[in-house]
Amino acid sequence: MTAVRALPGDRSRxxxxxxxxxxxxxLRMRYGTNDVLRGIDLTVxxxxxxxxxxxxxxxxxxxxxxxxxxxxxxxxxxxxxxxDPVQGGEAWRAKLGVVLQTWRDHGRxxxxxLLDHLGQYYRPYATPDRDRPMNTDELIHTVALHEFxxxxxxxxxxxxxxxxxxxxxxxxxxxxxxxxxxxxxFDPHARRDFHDLVHRLADLEDMTILLTTHDLAEAEKLAExxxxxxxxxxxxxxxxAALSRQVAGKSEVRWRQGDERFVHATxxxxxxxxxxxxxxxxxxxxxxxxxxxxEDAYLAIVxxxxxxxxxxxxxxxx
Amino acid sequence: xxHTLYAARLGVSRGLHEFRQGVASSDQWFNxxxxxxxxxxxxxxxxxxxxxxxxxxxxxxxxxxxxxMVALGGLVGVSSQLSTSKEDGSLLRAKxxxxxxxxxxxxxxxxxxxxxxxxxxxILIPGVFLVNELVNAGITGWLTMLxxxxxxxxxxxxxxxxxSSLTKTMQSTFGFTMLPVMGLTAISGIFYPISAIPxxxxxxxxxxxxxxIGIGMRSALLPDSAMAAEIGESWRQLETIGVLGxxxxxxxxxxxxxxxxxxxxxxxxxxxxxxxxTMQRATSG
Numbered sequence: 001m002t003a004v005r006a007l008p009g010d011r012s013r014x015x016x017x018x019x020x021x022x023x024x025x026x027l028r029m030r031y032g033t034n035d036v037l038r039g040i041d042l043t044v045x046x047x048x049x050x051x052x053x054x055x056x057x058x059x060x061x062x063x064x065x066x067x068x069x070x071x072x073x074x075x076x077x078x079x080x081x082x083x084d085p086v087q088g089g090e091a092w093r094a095k096l097g098v099v100l101q102t103w104r105d106h107g108r109x110x111x112x113x114l115l116d117h118l119g120q121y122y123r124p125y126a127t128p129d130r131d132r133p134m135n136t137d138e139l140i141h142t143v144a145l146h147e148f149x150x151x152x153x154x155x156x157x158x159x160x161x162x163x164x165x166x167x168x169x170x171x172x173x174x175x176x177x178x179x180x181x182x183x184x185x186f187d188p189h190a191r192r193d194f195h196d197l198v199h200r201l202a203d204l205e206d207m208t209i210l211l212t213t214h215d216l217a218e219a220e221k222l223a224e225x226x227x228x229x230x231x232x233x234x235x236x237x238x239x240x241a242a243l244s245r246q247v248a249g250k251s252e253v254r255w256r257q258g259d260e261r262f263v264h265a266t267x268x269x270x271x272x273x274x275x276x277x278x279x280x281x282x283x284x285x286x287x288x289x290x291x292x293x294x295e296d297a298y299l300a301i302v303x304x305x306x307x308x309x310x311x312x313x314x315x316x317x318x
Numbered sequence: 319x320x321h322t323l324y325a326a327r328l329g330v331s332r333g334l335h336e337f338r339q340g341v342a343s344s345d346q347w348f349n350x351x352x353x354x355x356x357x358x359x360x361x362x363x364x365x366x367x368x369x370x371x372x373x374x375x376x377x378x379x380x381x382x383x384x385x386x387m388v389a390l391g392g393l394v395g396v397s398s399q400l401s402t403s404k405e406d407g408s409l410l411r412a413k414x415x416x417x418x419x420x421x422x423x424x425x426x427x428x429x430x431x432x433x434x435x436x437x438x439x440x441i442l443i444p445g446v447f448l449v450n451e452l453v454n455a456g457i458t459g460w461l462t463m464l465x466x467x468x469x470x471x472x473x474x475x476x477x478x479x480x481x482s483s484l485t486k487t488m489q490s491t492f493g494f495t496m497l498p499v500m501g502l503t504a505i506s507g508i509f510y511p512i513s514a515i516p517x518x519x520x521x522x523x524x525x526x527x528x529x530x531i532g533i534g535m536r537s538a539l540l541p542d543s544a545m546a547a548e549i550g551e552s553w554r555q556l557e558t559i560g561v562l563g564x565x566x567x568x569x570x571x572x573x574x575x576x577x578x579x580x581x582x583x584x585x586x587x588x589x590x591x592x593x594x595x596t597m598q599r600a601t602s603g
């Protein structure tokens with residue numbers, strides 16, 4: 001049915017009767033003689049949270065900008081909320097939330113004023129089941145900027161500024177939210193709060209969220225599905241757990257027997273440990289089983305891809 | 319309500335808000351310095367009279383300066399606002415919001431009108447005390463000034479927007495607007511009657527808006543006996559409307575297409591590239 005299928009283990013949601021949030025068929029982008037995107041197929045269902053990973057220059061930002069309607073593609077079919085972004089009008093725009101990597105805009109505005117002003121543009125696009133915009137005061141609390149509500153935007157710290165960007169991105173209660181490296185520069189506490197916010201947006205507001213990140217722990221925590229983009233193609237697509245299993249299937253078992261320490265790599269850790277106990281019983285101490293992490297999986301997938309694509313390496317080094 | 323109209327109304331409130339922010343900011347140093355320069359010129363010109371009339375040179379220069387400030391507001395004011403918004407991402411932000419571009423453009427127009435009015439008042443209010451001939455302008459004079467102001471902005475503002483769309487960085491935008499204004503000011507009879515310059519330069523000056531906004535302002539604020547110093551000894555109001563109207567119509571026809579093309583190119587990566595470029599220049603220069 002679709003060119004890209006979710007791997008088993010994907011936490012599936014019931015199929016929405018509506019059209020998918022994003023649908024890409026053979027999306028291609030070429031700058032001069034450089035092929036940045038070389039045929040991307042992707043379907044994102046409504047309500048999914050998807051993380052887009054990949055080395056720098058893999059085409060993540062280009063892909064997102066095409067979806068946002070800020071860049072026109074070289075070839076392929078693109079539908080975002082059922083509309084080709086190139087032809088997306090204001091009503092379509094009202095259903096999107098956009099958080100880009102760098103913003104320095106509106107430095108002279110006060111936090112509350114700016115959020116409230118930008119929110120008002122969404123008022124004509126409110127629908128019975130989607131009240132637009134969100135309440136400014138509540139949203140400022142949600143992103144924990146209430147203490148800074150009457151400060152000038154240019155006086156905010158990097159992390160505070162980022163939280164304002166996220167607030168502006170969601171004030172119109174979007175159906176589809178793009179987050180480009182949303183937590184760059186966050187301290188661990190702000191990061192945890194942000195993750196809670198994303199979960200709430202996905203669950204309570206029923207937003208479809210597409211985010212890019214370099215933080216694999218973050219991708220694992222937030223996303224139901226992970227896409228790895230390299231060399232202008234999607235080279236992996238699945239749930240975090242499925243990706244880890246797919247690549248480095250081996251787990252490491254460590255234990256101590258008397259004064260001796262042991263490490264053993266195995267495909268089936270459970271079976272191996274069962275045998276270990278059967279043979280040595282109470283002599284086994286400090287037992288540890290470590291599954292290969294998503295990070296291991298990611299690095300392995302990207303490495304495999306690069307090895308397989310030697311002749312095309314100039315594409316990767318974009 | 320019509321969605322575009324709604325966004326335009328938000329743009330008006332945005333423009334008022336940003337004008338207030340500008341008034342309370344260091345932007346005003348530009349106005350203060352301009353006013354000091356102009357008032358100094360007026361003080362030196364008080365005792366000289368214009369050939370063939372009994373008017374002081376200062377009384378002719380003051381309205382001409384107001385005309386120059388209208389052109390400056392329309393060209394330099396709007397283009398510097400636009401390129402600042404391009405560089406800090408405010409324009410891109412407007413693109414992410416429904417109706418945001420309409421609001422943004424209306425806000426720019428509102429802000430340029432108010433900024434320009436303020437820059438005129440800063441010169442006009444102290445100027446009236448230095449040049450008492452202007453007190454006799456009367457109500458029709460001030461009304462004439464108002465429509466010259468409006469027509470002058472219409473003739474220059476779209477071109478400011480066009481220039482800022484065609485230039486890449488703030489510095490080049492400033493160069494491409496400020497230099498022509500300065501050059502044309504020198505030949506447009508602003509600080510000295512135009513009859514003092516060679517004929518062929520007079521012809522060039524009369525192609526561009528600055529000369530016509532200047533004579534328009536003189537026609538508004540000076541008595542008709544001051545016409546003696548003008549080309550053809552007339553205020554030539556019909557010609558003023560014709561030339562300024564032509565610049566306005568051509569500009570308004572071209573600006574939307576060119577602006578749209580420039581705005582379409584705005585994206586996150588374009589913004590980042592431009593910010594990096596500015597940073598490089600700042601660190602290497």
